[in-house]
Amino acid sequence: MIKFTAAILISSLLLVGCSNSDKPNSTAEIVSQPTFDLTVARKEIEEANRNFMDFLSKGDSVGLANCYSDDAKFMGPNSPEIEGRKNIQTVVAGIINSGATKLDLKIKDLWGTEALLAEEGQLTLSTKEGKQVDKGKYIVLWKKEDGKWKLFRDCFNSDLPAPMSK
């Protein structure tokens, strides 16, 4: 009987002991080891892109710059990379001043983990009146800063032919 009870006890404890690797048993573990769900991340990136488009349409360069991480790189075409949120704010203010404030961003694919997401997407940029200024594609690397996804590397280019010298 003692043997039998011990066997049950051992089995139960083994189950309890090993379930630790699957289920966090404290708040601290939940915080440090969240389950990563790419479907949820996709919705979060869709929302981040929506905010980005909204800030541009409102001409809010501070809001736009805050979509980037503090150590972000804006890797646009025909210009060296622009590093850091503060410098990026100057660039986006320039885009706003050019009148191209209607941006459409569309996720084509998304990969990665909680540490870093890679987004492939397509963009169209137009004036407020709807005149298309650019159409292109991008890879954006996203990382979390203060719990929110921020653009960390923003590399894009145009699908349109380069202007030709006459």
Added chain:
Amino acid sequence: MIKFTAAILISSLLLVGCSNSDKPNSTAEIVSQPTFDLTVARKEIEEANRNFMDFLSKGDSVGLANCYSDDAKFMGPNSPEIEGRKNIQTVVAGIINSGATKLDLKIKDLWGTEALLAEEGQLTLSTKEGKQVDKGKYIVLWKKEDGKWKLFRDCFNSDLPAPMSK
């Protein structure tokens, strides 16, 4: 005494039971759950980049195209994306024919996991005679195909100003 023995037995079994989650106990598990080392991955990407540069300098469009995954996207500037290794071969053959075969690729940073790597890098492209044709930056997403890292998304652009219409 029985209680004491049972307690030791329980402790030992708990240790054995739970060690399974940390240490793979079969070759199959070692194969399916390798430890990912980003330093090793960086050396592998450096080698992959070296091969890429070598194929270009030799004018080997087949070798170059094989650096890309079967489902890769070549996301170059001023052109829509080119999808698939076969189509990419046509593009790289065009670059070879243009005479720009001296490429220098330099990793600036690398992130990711065994499933997907994201590389930030800089490039210079010159003719065989050393005349610089382009200087730019890129984000390349790498994935393994048949155990080798292949370019999966190749998004780049130029640091140089766009040619101006006169």
